[in-house]
Amino acid sequence: MPPHTPRWTVALLTAAALSLSACEGVSIAVGPSPSAGATSGATSGSSSTSSGEASASSSGEGSGAAAGDAEAQLDKLVVAKAGSMKGYSRDKFPHWRSTGKNCDVRDSVLKRDGTKVKFSGCNVVAGTWKSLYDGKQLTAPTQVDIDHMVPLANAWRSGASAWTTARRRDFANDLDDPQLVAVSASSNRSKGDQDPSTWKPSDTGAWCEYARDWIAVKTHWKLTVTTAEKSALADMLEKCS
Numbered sequence: 001m002p003p004h005t006p007r008w009t010v011a012l013l014t015a016a017a018l019s020l021s022a023c024e025g026v027s028i029a030v031g032p033s034p035s036a037g038a039t040s041g042a043t044s045g046s047s048s049t050s051s052g053e054a055s056a057s058s059s060g061e062g063s064g065a066a067a068g069d070a071e072a073q074l075d076k077l078v079v080a081k082a083g084s085m086k087g088y089s090r091d092k093f094p095h096w097r098s099t100g101k102n103c104d105v106r107d108s109v110l111k112r113d114g115t116k117v118k119f120s121g122c123n124v125v126a127g128t129w130k131s132l133y134d135g136k137q138l139t140a141p142t143q144v145d146i147d148h149m150v151p152l153a154n155a156w157r158s159g160a161s162a163w164t165t166a167r168r169r170d171f172a173n174d175l176d177d178p179q180l181v182a183v184s185a186s187s188n189r190s191k192g193d194q195d196p197s198t199w200k201p202s203d204t205g206a207w208c209e210y211a212r213d214w215i216a217v218k219t220h221w222k223l224t225v226t227t228a229e230k231s232a233l234a235d236m237l238e239k240c241s
Contacts, residue, residue, distance in 0.1 A: 067240035070212045073219045074233055080224040082157040092165060093152045093172035105173045105180070106146050113182045132209065133187035133201040145188035148172065149179045149210075150217045153193035158223040177220050178213035196236060197228035204239065211236035 096104040103122035111117055114127035129138040138144050152160075152172060160168055174180065191199050201210050211233045218225060225233070 067208070067212075067237055070215050070237055070240070071234070073215050074225075074230060074237070077215070077218055077230065078224045079227055079230055080158070082226055083159075083161060085153065085157065087161065088153060088156045090152055093155075093160075093168045094165070095169070095172035096146075097169065097173040105175065108175065109146055109180050109182065110141055110144065129182045131184040131187060132181050132206050133183045133191070133203060135203040135206070136184045136187075138182075138184060143185060144182050145185045147181050147183045147188045147191065149181055149213050150221075150223065151191070151193040154195055155221070155223055158218070158225065159221075160223065171221055174217075177217050179217045181213070195226070195229040196232040197226065200232070200236065207236040208240035212240070 096106040098104050099108050099122075101122055107122050107124055110124040110127070110129075111119070114124065114129050117127035118125050124141045127141065129144050130136070131138055131144075133147075148155075150158075152168075155168075155171060160171065163171075171179070187202070196211065196214060200207060215233060217223075
């Protein structure tokens with residue numbers, strides 16, 4: 001894959017293939033793609049194992065726009081003060097969306113981003129994942145959280161409060177952009193709903209990718225950034241050189 005090919009575009013094909021094959025109990029190789037995670041319980045049924053490997057790159061290569069493109073996108077984002085949290089609820093961002101036959105978006109992301117993933121039906125019951133935020137190797141789906149790159153509450157404060165529930169559902173289940181990322185539960189809890197001005201991945205090698213992906217999501221969904229957030233993102237993009 002070329003050095004600046006967005007990882008999540010490659011993941012679209014593998015995720016679609018995985019959803020079909022896993023639900024039919026067929027083994028399939030998983031290619032590199034963006035990160036994600038959360039807990040998933042095992043169900044009865046024969047297990048299927050992926051023979052390929054996927055890992056989250058912390059180098060910043062192959063994810064998000066190239067540094068110059070990301071800088072250009074950042075310059076075009078509307079700068080505004082953070083909006084009110086009045087009326088906010090995670091329930092206004094329904095997730096995880098069903099992907100058929102007891103599969104959901106969470107399952108799809110775990111399958112897409114894991115290495116040597118094993119399934120029981122559509123549920124992921126084993127595998128390994130690399131946490132983008134802190135570089136930890138996670139060896140069970142119960143250790144993985146699926147984080148929203150741009151947190152739901154941050155999206156609410158930067159424009160999503162005016163959206164319909166249907167649009168917020170699309171945002172919360174977005175597999176087309178680098179919005180869903182597999183990380184350790186501890187790093188996800190540490191991040192909460194903070195933006196890059198107040199929280200950054202402890203693995204500084206991930207800063208380039210993190211900034212690119214954050215900018216890509218805010219650009220696609222036409223969300224605003226604060227002055228401090230924009231400044232922090234610009235600083236993080238310096239890690240791309």
